[in-house]
Amino acid sequence: MQIAVRxxxxxxxxxxxxxxxxxxxxxxxxxxxxxxxxGKKLAFDRKKGNCLACHHVADxxxxxNIGPPLLSMQARFPDKATLREQVYDAxxxxxxxxxxxxxxxxxxxxxxxxxxxxxxxTL
Amino acid sequence: xxxxxxLVLGFSLLASLPLTATADPEAEREAFVNHFxxxxxxxxxxxxxxxVYALDAGAREQWEAIEEFPPYEIDVEEGQQLFETPFAxxxxxADCFENGGIAIRQNYPYFDAKSGQVKTLExxxxxxxxxxxxxxxxxxxxxxxxxxxxxxxxxxxxxxDIKIPDDPRALAAYEQGKQFFYAKRGQLNFACADCHxxxxxxxxxxxxxxxxxxxxxHFPVYRSKWGEMGTMHRRYAGCNxxxxxxxxxxxxxxxxxxxxxxxxMSNGLPVNGPGARK
Numbered sequence: 001m002q003i004a005v006r007x008x009x010x011x012x013x014x015x016x017x018x019x020x021x022x023x024x025x026x027x028x029x030x031x032x033x034x035x036x037x038x039g040k041k042l043a044f045d046r047k048k049g050n051c052l053a054c055h056h057v058a059d060x061x062x063x064x065n066i067g068p069p070l071l072s073m074q075a076r077f078p079d080k081a082t083l084r085e086q087v088y089d090a091x092x093x094x095x096x097x098x099x100x101x102x103x104x105x106x107x108x109x110x111x112x113x114x115x116x117x118x119x120x121x122t123l
Numbered sequence: 124x125x126x127x128x129x130l131v132l133g134f135s136l137l138a139s140l141p142l143t144a145t146a147d148p149e150a151e152r153e154a155f156v157n158h159f160x161x162x163x164x165x166x167x168x169x170x171x172x173x174x175v176y177a178l179d180a181g182a183r184e185q186w187e188a189i190e191e192f193p194p195y196e197i198d199v200e201e202g203q204q205l206f207e208t209p210f211a212x213x214x215x216x217a218d219c220f221e222n223g224g225i226a227i228r229q230n231y232p233y234f235d236a237k238s239g240q241v242k243t244l245e246x247x248x249x250x251x252x253x254x255x256x257x258x259x260x261x262x263x264x265x266x267x268x269x270x271x272x273x274x275x276x277x278x279x280x281x282x283x284d285i286k287i288p289d290d291p292r293a294l295a296a297y298e299q300g301k302q303f304f305y306a307k308r309g310q311l312n313f314a315c316a317d318c319h320x321x322x323x324x325x326x327x328x329x330x331x332x333x334x335x336x337x338x339x340x341h342f343p344v345y346r347s348k349w350g351e352m353g354t355m356h357r358r359y360a361g362c363n364x365x366x367x368x369x370x371x372x373x374x375x376x377x378x379x380x381x382x383x384x385x386x387x388m389s390n391g392l393p394v395n396g397p398g399a400r401k
Contacts, residue, residue, distance in 0.1 A: 046328075053328040064326040091312070098322065100311040107310055 039119025341398025
């Protein structure tokens, strides 16, 4: 899945570069849009990421304020793998963090984390 | 943030020392209180008995409106009736407790040298029943919460005075309660301290987190979410479940030791139970 998402991202980057002029790439862009949508849903879902419990995220309703707002992710995480690790296991960076180790403790599976990372990388 | 981390490390360091070392509960209590004083310099110490409402003016207004017709009033009355109704053998709860069970809440939980264990008020309510040939009550709600509410009510404004006697078993119970409080647990990996020491006043989605200092003083509590009264151990189980940890047994050793530590930290604050919360 991770590979699939990377391929999708590459495809959408290409689509961006080409300004979406090539019709055959449109469907790849659609799939990417649905990955982002699923990522957002997973991030907001109380039983899944529930990132809103602690973070201000885009148009999410009644966010908590325990963590920093999720903004400018690309600027703050030039390396997407570092961002993924933050979501997979926030304790690698800070053993005392409040942020649950979503991947390490199996709250979210790898595919779900990839989708969330894709989504928040657009913020 | 750095300070917070230092405090966490400090506590885990203390917790890992052998029990024969000079663990000093009173110094730890002072550090605990000072942590909150620094975090909320404008909050008077006595106000911590009001939990989250000490920190949030908006929520406090709603709550004060609720307290004008306290939802626990009827439970206190029923508790009094239950308390005063004699057992089949003619004795009653008053015969089991010091001072006839009136105005004693502030001394619970306490370390009992005979059993070598921490004992809670609810535990002694059931022991009293057993010793008089009555069936024990369920631990977390219902009659036991009502009786305990009445007993708290007769103790209002008495000052919590939990003692840790000079007995290695008492110190060990305190240490275990402390470790429980600071240990990360559950699939979501939270310690009690994460929410109630390091983040009080912050929003966890729509909930504002209360400070651990003063959390114990108003129990049992009428919670709107429950629509009824619940005991301290019911609340502990709720906070454990919320982080997807398996809750422990009400009145088991883990929660009794936790209550011992948790209440000791609030020594010096007055009893204001029963209380009402969201």
